[in-house]
Amino acid sequence: MSKLDPGVQFNEVSWAPAGGWLAILAKRSNGGNVMFVDTTLQEAKRTNVVEHPGFNKSYWDPTGRYFVTCSTLGGRIGADLGFRLYTFQGRELCRKGLERLSQFKWRPRPPVKLSDQKLKEIKNNLKKTAVRFEREDNEEKNRASQEVVEKRRKIMTAFELIRQKNLKKIAAERELRISLRDGVDTDNSKADELVEEQIMVALDTQKTLAPLGEDELV
Incomplete structure (x- = not known):
């Protein structure tokens, strides 16, 4: 050969x-x-x-x-x-x-406890069994996908509840915000209506002695 x-x-x-x-x-x-x-x-x-x-x-x-x-x-x-x-x-x-390795042995293969007739039956039905196993695997994958979708749906539901709760709180405090902002309702303000104001605050000051010029020394 x-x-x-x-x-x-x-x-x-x-x-x-x-x-x-x-x-x-x-x-x-x-x-x-x-x-x-x-x-x-x-x-x-x-x-x-x-x-x-x-x-x-x-x-x-x-x-x-x-x-x-x-x-x-x-x-x-x-x-x-x-x-x-x-x-x-x-x-x-x-x-x-492995230092000092002296012997290697495989674990013996456990004996098959099925009869010859049963083994022959399994071999003859192998294709049908493979199809069934594949179908069960696909069902398991679909089940796992459904669990993921359900978990995401619960998360979105919980998020929406928190969102609605905060929206109600914001609406209830609207009048207080207007009064604190000198009667200006900023909730409905657009970006082009805002006035940018810059305020500079000195964080630290130091005194230093500057050298005198020639004119100042005369």
Whole structure:
């Protein structure tokens, strides 16, 4: 189905638990290359090549969705201990250095408690189930949108109540404002009717001795 290019150095092959995906490794090497290959296609396709210099252990997780390379105690001398986590396609998700790392283990995948007949039924009805789930997701989104609209409506209602209350207060104090402004009703004044008046107030004063001129010294 496929073959490696001449001169490429790898020393181990690791299949995903469910097959389909393949990791070709160069363990205990300076480059520490890992090639991810998709064999589910008509022709095998390389999806990515990553590097983890000096790694000496590697594991697929039980689902076959993740792959990890590790550099542990007892591996290549001088290698930085730690692990790097990838997707099954070879995209790096994270890396972490761990001093004195000696072992890495995935949590076992819990056993499926459904019967073979039930699993077959689920697979056959997968499309119908997906449509139902999508409909429920859309209903949930619409419900969330309605909640946002209702919350905004309540806020606007509360704002309008406060606004009307203040307008009534302003109207009740109109006569008082006119009397305080020497009979001038400024509520209905337009901008061009206003008279601008500037008042300058000295905030601070200082006395300084000015030098006398030649005429003043005579």
